[in-house]
Amino acid sequence: MTRDERLPERWVFRTAPLDSVSDEDVRKGWDAVATWWVTRYTARGDINREWVIDPVLFRFLGAVKGLRILDAGCGNGYLSRLLTRRGAKVEGVELSPKMLEGARAEEAKRPLGIRYHLGDLANLSRFRGRTFDVAVSNVVLQDVRRYREATREIHRVLKPRGRFLFSMTHPAFESPVPGTWVREPKDTERIEERRFLAVDRYFDRVAVFWSPPGLPPAISFHRPLRDFFAALTDVGFLIRRYEEPFPSKKALEKYRFFADLTRIPLFIVVEAVKPTT
Numbered sequence: 001m002t003r004d005e006r007l008p009e010r011w012v013f014r015t016a017p018l019d020s021v022s023d024e025d026v027r028k029g030w031d032a033v034a035t036w037w038v039t040r041y042t043a044r045g046d047i048n049r050e051w052v053i054d055p056v057l058f059r060f061l062g063a064v065k066g067l068r069i070l071d072a073g074c075g076n077g078y079l080s081r082l083l084t085r086r087g088a089k090v091e092g093v094e095l096s097p098k099m100l101e102g103a104r105a106e107e108a109k110r111p112l113g114i115r116y117h118l119g120d121l122a123n124l125s126r127f128r129g130r131t132f133d134v135a136v137s138n139v140v141l142q143d144v145r146r147y148r149e150a151t152r153e154i155h156r157v158l159k160p161r162g163r164f165l166f167s168m169t170h171p172a173f174e175s176p177v178p179g180t181w182v183r184e185p186k187d188t189e190r191i192e193e194r195r196f197l198a199v200d201r202y203f204d205r206v207a208v209f210w211s212p213p214g215l216p217p218a219i220s221f222h223r224p225l226r227d228f229f230a231a232l233t234d235v236g237f238l239i240r241r242y243e244e245p246f247p248s249k250k251a252l253e254k255y256r257f258f259a260d261l262t263r264i265p266l267f268i269v270v271e272a273v274k275p276t277t
Contacts, residue, residue, distance in 0.1 A: 009213035009214070011178075011211065011212050011213065012210070012211045012213075013177035013178065013208060013209065014177075014208075014209045014217075015176050015177065015204070015206040015208055015209070015222075016206065016207045016209065017206065017207065018145075018205055018206060018207055018221065020207065021145060021207040021219055022145075023095070023120060023122075023146070025219055026143065026145055026218075026219050027095050027096055027097075029209075029216070029217060029219045030095065030099060030143075030218055031096050031097060031098040031099075032216040032217075032218065033211075033212070033215055033218045034096055034098035034099045034101075034102075035098070036212065036215055037075075037076075037099070038075075038076045038099070038102050041078055044078065045078045045079065045138075047255065048139075048266075048267070049078075049079075049139065051247065051248070051254070051255065051258065052245045052246075052247055052251065052258070052261060052266075052267060053138065053139065053167045053245055053267050053269065054079075054138075055245070055248065056167075056243050056245045057136070057138065057165060057167060057269055060165050060241070060243075060269065060271045061134070061136070061165060063086075063087075064083055064087060064088040064134070065086065065087030067087075067088050067089070067133040067134055068088070068089050068131065068133050068134075069083055069088045069090045069091075069132060069136060070090075070091055070092075070093065070124075070127075070132045070134070070135040070136070070157060071083070071092040071093070071136055071137075071138075072121050072135050072136065072137040072140060072150070072166075073093065073095070073121060073137050073138070073140030073141075073143070073144070074092030074093060074094045074103060074116065075096075075103070076099055076102040076103050076106070077092055077102065077103030077106060077107065077114065077116065079136065079138050080092045080114045080116075081112060081114065083136070084112045084113065084114055088134075089113070090115075091115045091116070091117065091127075091132075092114060092115070092116045092117065093116075093117045093118075093119050093121060094117075094118065094119075095118075095119070095120055095121070097118055100116055103116050120150075121137075121140075121144055121153060121154070122144070122145075122146035122147075122149035122150045122153060123149075123153065124153040124154070124156070124157050128157070129156050130157070130158070130159045130160070130162075132157055132158055132159065132162060133158075133159055133162055133163070134158075134163050134164075134165065135154045135157070135158055135162070135163070135164045135165070135166075136166070137154075137164075137165075137166040137167075138166070138167050139167050139168055139169065139267070140168070141166055141168045141228065142174075142220050142221060142222070142223075143220045143221065144221070145207075147221070147223070147227075147228070147231060148231045148234070151231040151232060151234075151235055151237075152235045155235040155236060155237060155274055160274060160275065160276040160277075161273065161274065161276055162273070162274045163240075163271060163272070164232075164237060164271070164273075164274070165270070165272075166269070167245075167267055167268065167269045167270075168228070168267065168268060169220075169267060170244065170265050170266055170267055171202070171223060171224055171228075172199070172202060172225065173197065173199055173264050173265065173266055174222065174266070175200070175201060175202040175204070175222060175224075176201050176202075176204045176206045176222035177210075179197040179198055179199035179264075180197070180198050181194040181195075181197055181198075181260075182194070182195045182198050183195065191256060191257060191259050191260065194260070197263075197264055202224060203224055204222060205222065205223050205224075206221070207219055207221055208220045208221060208222055228270075232270075232272050236274065236275065237272035237273065237274060238272060238273045238274075238275055239270065239271075239272050240271045240273050242268060242269060242270040242271065243268070243269050244265030244267065244268050245267050245268075245269060246261065246262065246265070247261045
């Protein structure tokens with residue numbers, strides 16, 4: 001038990017209508033938080049990616065040696081590098097120039113042959129159709145304003161039988177802003193005293209402005225899960241499988257706060273396939 005009576009600063013969230021936000025607003029928001037964002041990463045990504053999301057993602061991927069992979073929303077390029085070291089041929093696309101600076105700097109320092117491109121996932125015209133064996137988008141789609149167009153473009157650039165694997169924050173528990181743990185007593189920070197998660201407004205479709213303590217806001221979007229599944233099936237994808245990641249025993253031993261994820265899923269991982277016809 002700590003004797004510190006100060007409560008930690010919390011992230012701030014607010015919502016706005018979807019049509020009040022532009023792609024440029026999204027880009028500026030990510031540029032504004034990029035320096036702080038990448039400080040949370042190791043060579044294996046941030047804590048959630050390394051310990052919760054990526055084990056499922058890599059299990060779904062299987063062997064990638066020799067495959068052409070699009071890292072759709074590559075950020076600082078950590079996943080591109082992991083995939084390349086497993087034998088894949090990777091190209092990354094990222095909306096934020098500031099995020100992409102880190103990826104390109106690492107490639108210049110330790111070349112792996114990864115090609116990084118500045119661009120919007122809703123416009124992948126730099127790539128011909130049927131170019132990639134796999135597209136991977138890791139905790140990105142909830143940040144894409146034109147997610148339907150992005151899904152259509154990813155479908156276009158995949159080869160027949162190509163796979164689209166993506167993870168994202170779980171809309172049911174980030175609805176439209178992250179659910180709030182009801183604590184007893186109300187000011188406790190102990191995980192054991194979190195009684196249940198209060199969520200509301202799941203069916204709202206809104207832009208979400210979020211900001212870590214002391215930083216300007218970035219922008220994500222909340223939509224119900226059916227919107228993402230409809231976007232997949234509308235362009236011809238077949239949904240093969242999905243999973244709501246559960247922390248491993250090792251993850252729980254290393255980080256106590258992952259105990260929350262044994263009660264509710266904060267993420268979802270989906271695999272979709274482009275048919276041959």
